Amino acid sequence: MLRRLLRPAAARPLPAPQSPRELLLSLKHYDDAQGLDAFLARFDFTGVSPHQVYASVLGRLPESAQVAATAADYDPRQHFKQMLLSEEFQSHLIAYVLRAFPEKKRLCFVHVPKCAGSDLASHLMQRYQGAFIGQLDQDPLHIAPERLPWRLQMLVVNLHRYDTLAVTGHIGLHWLLSEKLLRFGDVSFTVIRDPVDMAVSKVNYVLTLMQRDLSSRTPLVMEWIRRFNLHRYSEGLPTDAQELKQIALAMLRDTKIVPQENICSFLGSGTARSALDLCASANIELTTVSRYEAWLKARWGIASSARVNESNKILSRTDLSADDLVYLSQLRREDMQFYQRLDERLTATGRLSIFGAEI
Amino acid sequence: MSLLIPAPRSPRELLTAFAHYDEQRGIEGFLDAFDFHGVTPHQVYYSVLGRLPESVQAARMAADYDARRHMHDAIASPEFQRNFIGTVLHSFPEKQRVFFVHVPKCAGSDLAKHLLERYPDGCLKQKILRPAYVPGAKARRQLQRLMAKLPEREQIVVMGHFALDGFLSRGLIRYGDVAFSVVRDPISMALSVVNYALTLMELEPQDRPLVALGFIKALNLRMDTHGLPADPAARKQLALQLLHDPKVVPANNLCNFLGRGNADSAFELCATANIELTTVSRYEAWLQQRWGVRKSERANASRQYLRHEDLSADDLAYLHERSQEDRRFYERIDKQLTSSDQLSLFGAQL
Numbered sequence: 001m002l003r004r005l006l007r008p009a010a011a012r013p014l015p016a017p018q019s020p021r022e023l024l025l026s027l028k029h030y031d032d033a034q035g036l037d038a039f040l041a042r043f044d045f046t047g048v049s050p051h052q053v054y055a056s057v058l059g060r061l062p063e064s065a066q067v068a069a070t071a072a073d074y075d076p077r078q079h080f081k082q083m084l085l086s087e088e089f090q091s092h093l094i095a096y097v098l099r100a101f102p103e104k105k106r107l108c109f110v111h112v113p114k115c116a117g118s119d120l121a122s123h124l125m126q127r128y129q130g131a132f133i134g135q136l137d138q139d140p141l142h143i144a145p146e147r148l149p150w151r152l153q154m155l156v157v158n159l160h161r162y163d164t165l166a167v168t169g170h171i172g173l174h175w176l177l178s179e180k181l182l183r184f185g186d187v188s189f190t191v192i193r194d195p196v197d198m199a200v201s202k203v204n205y206v207l208t209l210m211q212r213d214l215s216s217r218t219p220l221v222m223e224w225i226r227r228f229n230l231h232r233y234s235e236g237l238p239t240d241a242q243e244l245k246q247i248a249l250a251m252l253r254d255t256k257i258v259p260q261e262n263i264c265s266f267l268g269s270g271t272a273r274s275a276l277d278l279c280a281s282a283n284i285e286l287t288t289v290s291r292y293e294a295w296l297k298a299r300w301g302i303a304s305s306a307r308v309n310e311s312n313k314i315l316s317r318t319d320l321s322a323d324d325l326v327y328l329s330q331l332r333r334e335d336m337q338f339y340q341r342l343d344e345r346l347t348a349t350g351r352l353s354i355f356g357a358e359i
Numbered sequence: 360m361s362l363l364i365p366a367p368r369s370p371r372e373l374l375t376a377f378a379h380y381d382e383q384r385g386i387e388g389f390l391d392a393f394d395f396h397g398v399t400p401h402q403v404y405y406s407v408l409g410r411l412p413e414s415v416q417a418a419r420m421a422a423d424y425d426a427r428r429h430m431h432d433a434i435a436s437p438e439f440q441r442n443f444i445g446t447v448l449h450s451f452p453e454k455q456r457v458f459f460v461h462v463p464k465c466a467g468s469d470l471a472k473h474l475l476e477r478y479p480d481g482c483l484k485q486k487i488l489r490p491a492y493v494p495g496a497k498a499r500r501q502l503q504r505l506m507a508k509l510p511e512r513e514q515i516v517v518m519g520h521f522a523l524d525g526f527l528s529r530g531l532i533r534y535g536d537v538a539f540s541v542v543r544d545p546i547s548m549a550l551s552v553v554n555y556a557l558t559l560m561e562l563e564p565q566d567r568p569l570v571a572l573g574f575i576k577a578l579n580l581r582m583d584t585h586g587l588p589a590d591p592a593a594r595k596q597l598a599l600q601l602l603h604d605p606k607v608v609p610a611n612n613l614c615n616f617l618g619r620g621n622a623d624s625a626f627e628l629c630a631t632a633n634i635e636l637t638t639v640s641r642y643e644a645w646l647q648q649r650w651g652v653r654k655s656e657r658a659n660a661s662r663q664y665l666r667h668e669d670l671s672a673d674d675l676a677y678l679h680e681r682s683q684e685d686r687r688f689y690e691r692i693d694k695q696l697t698s699s700d701q702l703s704l705f706g707a708q709l
Contacts, residue, residue, distance in 0.1 A: 018535060051633055051707070055534030061527070065630035068707040102452075177411065184405030185368060280418035281411045283401055357401070357418040 013044035016076070017056040021100040027153045036084065036149055040077050048076035057083035059096050085145045093138045093148075094167055097155065098181050101165060104131070106186040108176055109168040110284065111135075112266045114201040115193045116292045119310075121168040123302055128166035130158020135169020141219040173267050173278045182282050189285035189353075191292055192263050195332035195339055196317060196325065199258045203251045204311040206230075207244065210237050211312065228256050241314075248315035252324060255331075263335040272337040279356030286342055287353040295352040363394035366426070367406040371450040380503040382496070386434050390427055398426035407433035409446050440490055440498050444483050444517055447505070448531050451515065458526060458538040459518035460634065461485075462616045464551035465543045466642045471518050473652050478516045480504040485519020492569055523617050523628050532632050539635035539703075541642055542613050542689055545682035546667065546675070549608045553601045554661040557594070561587050561662075574607060598665040603677065610681040613688055622687040629706030636692055637703040645702040 017023035030039045049070055054062045057080060062068040083089060089096075098106060109124060111117035125132050133155060136142040143151055159165075167181075173190075176182045193201070209221045210233055225234050238244055251257050261270050267284070268275030279286065287295040296302045320328075329336055345354055367373035380389050399420055404412045407430060412418040433439060439446075448456060459474060461467035475482055486492040487501055509515070517526075523540075526532045543551075556574035559567055588594055601607045611620060617634070618625025629636065637645040646652045670678070679686070695704055 049707075051534050060530070061532065061534065061631045061633075062707075063627075063631060065626050065707070065709065068630035068633065070707065180410070182411065183369070184401050184411065277414045280415040281413060283411075283418065357399075357412075357415070357420065359415065 014042050016043045016045050016048045016052065016080070018052060019056055019100070020059045020096055023056045024097065024100050024152060024156050027149055027156050030149045030153045032150045032153070036081060036146070039149060040081055043077070043080075045076040045080070048080075050074070050076075050079065052076075053079045053083055056080075058086075058088055059092070059099065084149065087140070087145075090140060090145055090148060091138050094133055094135065094169075094171065095179055095181060097133050097152075098165060098167065101159065104159075104165040105163060106182065107164050107166040108171075108182060108186065108188040109166070110173050110176070110188060110190040110266055111168055111170050112190060112192055112198075112263055113170060114198045114205060115191045116289050117168075117191060120191060120292075120296070123296070123300060124166050124168055127300070128162065128164065130155065131162035131164060132166045132168070134167070135171050138169075139220075141223055170266070172265070173282055173284060174269055174274075177278060177281055187285070188282050189287075190267065191287050191289060191295075192267075192339060192342065193289040194343075195263065195335040196320070196328050197289070198262060198335075199252060199328050199332070200315050200317055200320070201311065202258055203248045204314050206251060206257055207237065207248060207314050208311040228254065244314055245319060249319070249324065252315070252320075253327060258328075258331070260331055261334045262332065263338055267338070270334065272334045272341070275334075275338050276341075276356075276359055279359060282356055284356045285353050286356065286359075288339075288343060288346065291346065291352045298352055364392055366393040366395050366398045366402065366430070368402060369406055369450070370409045370446050373406045374447060374450050374502070374506055377499075377502050378506040378509075380499060380506075382500050382503070385496070386431050386499070389434075390431060393427075393430075395426040395430070398430075400424065400426075400429060402426070403429045403433055406430075408436075408438055409442065409449065434499075435495055437490055440493075440495060441488050443487050443498065443502065444485075445529060445531065447483060447502075448515060448517070451509065454509070454512065455514045456531065456533070456536040457514050457516040458521075458532060458536065458632075458634075459516070460523050460526075460538065460540040460616055461518055461520050462540060462542060462548075462613055463520060464548045464555060465541045466639050467520075467541060470541060470642075470646070473646065473650060474516055474518060477650070478512075478514070480508045481512050481514065482516040482518060485517075485521050520616070522615065523632055523634065524619055527628060527632055537635070538632050539637075540617060541637055541639060542617075542692060543639040544693075545611075545613065545685040545689060546670075546678050547639070548612065548685075549602060549678050549682070550665055550667065550670075551661065552608055553598050553665050554663055556601050556607055557587060557598060557664045558661040574601065576606075594664060595669060598669075599674065602665070602670075602674065605681075608678075608681070611684040613685040617688070620684070622684045622691075625684075625688045626691075626706075626709050629709060632706055634706045635703050636706065636709075638689075638693055638696065640693075641696065641702045648702055 014026060014029070017026055026043075027039075029042055050062055050068055053076055054060060054067075098104075107124075107128070109117070109120060111121060121134065125134075137148075137151060173188070176188070182188055206224065206228065209217070209224070210230065212221070214236070225231060233247075237247065259265075264270055264272055264275040268278050285299075342354065342359060345359060346352070364376075367376055376389075376392070379392065384391075400412055400418055403426060404410060404417070457474075457478075459467070459470060461471060471484075483505065487498050490498070493501070517531075523538070526538075532538055556571070559571040560574060562571070588597065609615065614621050614625045618628050635649075691709060692704065695709065696702070
């Protein structure tokens with residue numbers, strides 16, 4: 001008798017979410033063992049229209065008359081599920097989460113590839129465990145759409161403990177600004193590096209991943225093999241150091257692997273001028289890889305850093321010929337200009353970092 | 360000793376403070392309340408214009424930077440006024456938004472009058488965005504009234520000659536907001552705009568609203584021209600001249616306001632916004648049913664200088680040619696309303 005009284009009453013249906021915030025907060029009821037269908041079964045979908053599903057799951061209105069109309073056999077629960085598993089939902093996750101919680105201060109790390117960013121991101125993840133969303137969360141190769149409810153649940157159950165939401169990833173500053181995701185009072189920062197060193201690091205990174213045995217290659221590496229046309233090395237790389245260096249030098253001139261402008265593409269729209277303007281606009285904090293460890297200590301109180309994601313040193317700057325250096329300095333002329341201006345300014349002031357409006 | 364409050368850090372903080380704006384003391388008096396110590400260009404840009412500075416030059420803090428002066432100039436700027444509506448709506452996301460898309464010459468002035476009565480000092484009119492119609496000082500006064508009443512309101516009403524696409528593309532219409540519009544038979548719309556133009560031109564020059572300038576320009580008249588010709592034939596000639604002027608009677612204006620110039624886009628946008636639509640012929644009954652307004656003495660009604668029977672076969676052919684898309688759109692709504700015997704329908708039902 002007592003047991004029956006203590007048994008929880010059958011959960012009353014929850015009203016279907018009407019906004020992204022309601023949807024995200026409702027994920028606290030998600031049970032990973034039972035999955036998405038069981039989660040959706042908790043909601044009352046009576047009277048739910050396509051407009052409500054679009055607004056709550058995708059954060060927008062339906063784009064056409066065809067998808068806006070409520071068909072006679074319309075099934076809102078099925079529609080909801082379909083939208084939650086959609087490419088659009090995942091690919092817009094950062095903006096979706098940030099907009100759902102406008103009261104949280106935003107801490108945005110613009111991770112320019114091969115600039116100690118994985119290391120910094122790992123520190124941020126530790127510091128903002130429950131309030132962290134990254135560009136990788138938007139990548140189905142990193143997290144399958146079916147796992148997103150669980151991933152978002154991790155975020156929302158902890159979020160109330162933080163007044164800040166941290167964002168990291170290979171996200172362009174231009175995107176953050178044009179989407180109005182960076183506001184006055186939010187914080188943004190980035191680390192950049194000498195463009196030639198960046199190019200060398202990128203080649204070493206790709207080769208390090210390729211050196212891993214086949215079974216430990218992630219879907220992302222397989223995607224790189226396809227995208228960078230590296231099929232000829234898909235069974236493994238040569239072990240001879242000289243041979244490997246030759247492959248590295250060839251990769252250095254492959255613009256799919258070492259694209260033209262990189263710093264200025266992430267911090268601007270491809271030119272040094274645009275990067276200076278956008279950095280000033282965002283007032284982003286900038287440092288360099290050479291100052292990174294000291295900055296990490298001063299800014300974040302992190303004393304030492306065993307670098308995450310460090311690559312094998314297959315190619316070093318000293319391996320580059322004069323021709324290679326000329327090629328890279330031309331390829332990354334704008335990056336060079338931007339980097340030198342920042343480096344000079346930091347050297348002149350003796351500081352570890354500088355803000356965009358000060359450059 | 361009066362205590363200063365921290366300078367606003369967001370558009371919401373600035374707008375909330377606007378409730379205390381005193382027209383007599385102007386912007387200077389308004390700014391007297393704030394402590395500008397440590398305020399940066401970024402803070403001024405963001406709190407007044409709702410955006411970050413656009414360049415290094417605008418972002419850099421000069422040695423002689425005067426934040427108070429900067430905020431004064433930003434509040435007085437055309438950009439601040441041009442973005443009034445978006446800024447207010449974005450700053451108060453918790454308020455439901457009520458949008459009235461006023462297609463010209465579709466009983467809109469009358470409906471606007473009722474909305475203004477229902478939501479006194481709670482409406483944002485499109486004209487507030489245009490300093491030529493509403494000078495800065497007047498716009499700030501309107502903003503002060505709106506902000507003073509806003510805490511006790513659950514809705515913000517936006518009305519005027521806006522294109523629906525403008526609201527949608529800026530994400531201003533959200534699920535749960537309300538949008539509605541009144542449409543009309545395109546030939547009647549064309550006649551109505553001509554009669555409206557002539558009604559305005561008959562006013563004494565000093566009494567004419569600014570909109571009359573456009574009509575006067577279309578006829579190459581001078582602004583100080585008095586009245587209309589007394590001769591009925593000359594008046595009719597003037598009316599027909601206006602009817603054939605695309606600046607006065609634009610092609611497919613229903614679809615310009617509710618779509619992107621054609622019927623298909625209007626169907627799409629109306630479905631997206633799920634806007635409520637009625638027609639001028641059903642307007643009075645709808646007004647009573649939807650808004651509880653029993654009798655409407657049409658505001659802004661014009662004199663009937665030109666009537667349907669005055670139009671020649673050529674005039675009608677011209678109008679039909681220029682309103683093909685509008686007719687397709689209007690006829691579908693009219694037919695659907697007739698068959699369902701309803702006074703209005705929603706975009707997603709079209």
